[in-house]
Amino acid sequence: MAKDRAELLSPSQRHLVTRFGYGVDSALARDVRRAGGAQAWFERQLTRPGAFPDRAADQVRGWWPDLDRTPADLWQRQVQEVRGGWQVMEDYGRWLLVRRIRTRRPVLEKMTEFWEGMLHVPVSGDAHFTWRVDYGDTIRRHALGRFDQMLVETTTHPAMLIFLSAATSTKRAPNENLGRELLELHTVGAGNYSEDDVKASSRILTGWHVDLWKTWAASYVEDDHWTGAVQVRGFRDRNRKPDGRRLTKDYLRYLAHHPDTAYRIAERLATKFVRDDPPTALVRRLAKVYLKNDTAIAPVLRALVASKEFRSSAGKKLRDPSEDVVATYRALGVDVGRPSQNDSGANAMLWQASGLGLSPHAWPRPDGTPVTDAVWASPSRALGSMSMHWSMAGGWWPTTDLRYRRPSAWVPAKKPIRFEDLVDDVCRDLLHRRATRAMVETASLATGCRRREKIDREHDLYRWGFPRLLAAVLDSPDHLAC
Structure with missing residues (x-):
């Protein structure tokens, strides 16, 4: 039912928790109030995320057992056609989406997503999928820490080494993929390095190895490390030792501090x-x-x-496809259960995100998922979002292993409610904000109801037209923008 006015977050508080979260619901608003306000909540999210117990989010990892198999086991299962790598990576995307719905630590989750996008290893790939879950876990450990430490861990991680061809790079034939993308995408940026810098960068990174196709174990092979003086921008080293691991770390720390x-x-x-x-x-x-x-x-x-x-930036960003899916589930209060079959809701969420433009970390190029709105602000994206909102507003798809709220959550059983007040109740519940005059007018157009019309459980709106009201709210900028 309607939230008391005192329970709504102020606009400034709502802006902060929306921008650094996945949609305001009653649980998040309660955490903010208990912390003493949005600023105090944000500080605790940064420094003590463990203060917010996250068991509901943590337990969903077990829904997809392949996420915790070893790289060698995953590869063998693919070779034996038990389960392909692409299927495991679909599970990874599903786990992320459900985790984002349930988490009480949205700042950590948001920053993990941010760094996975910048230090990008796509979930598509016939080899690096073996290490991709561990790569995401590595970033999550560093997402609120220090970038120099994260850069060392991600650059030398088997998933990154495999993806950018550094896992087999040797002193005899240094592969330049990782050396170049490290400079252009992960650190100093395009136009701030030379081709000589790329060559030296690639030589520094030789020696890091992954045993492809057999054990999938990561190691350092001194015989494969290129020795000799190297220089990248202001970084110089004589590089005389066959063990270049210290050199790699010094170089990456230099880049991180540039x-x-x-x-x-x-x-x-x-x-x-x-x-x-x-x-x-x-x-x-x-x-x-x-x-x-x-x-x-x-x-x-x-x-x-x-x-x-x-x-001053409230409402000036557009939710990307995954954010829209997660925010819609959170707004509608959909209870997502453990998947029991292929078309279960927890699985279908990935198809919903793909239908809007992109599932988590599926961007195929090394430059990672864009953070600008222009990529997602298209007519096809708008139509895709409207279609998803409509199907979920009616509880029509997905349906398996999900529980939707019914119109009775908003329409009182005994006393009729004016339509404009009902719209306000729905906006408070779904968006954690009051309904604007424009929102009431939009809802009236969508449903055919007048502002002061009385709504009870015998009314057509309750009996069959309620999805129109919910969809009108979800299609509004108040939901799509953040």
């Missing part, structure tokens, strides 16, 4: 969490905070949310 890297990370953060064209002044301030704090991520996020640019 001002160009600081600017690029700050710009991507501001683009994702503020607006598509973030002011240069904001980006520079965030880059300074990043460098001053030894690449620590939390201080940068604090500075970002404290900025006037962030405070």
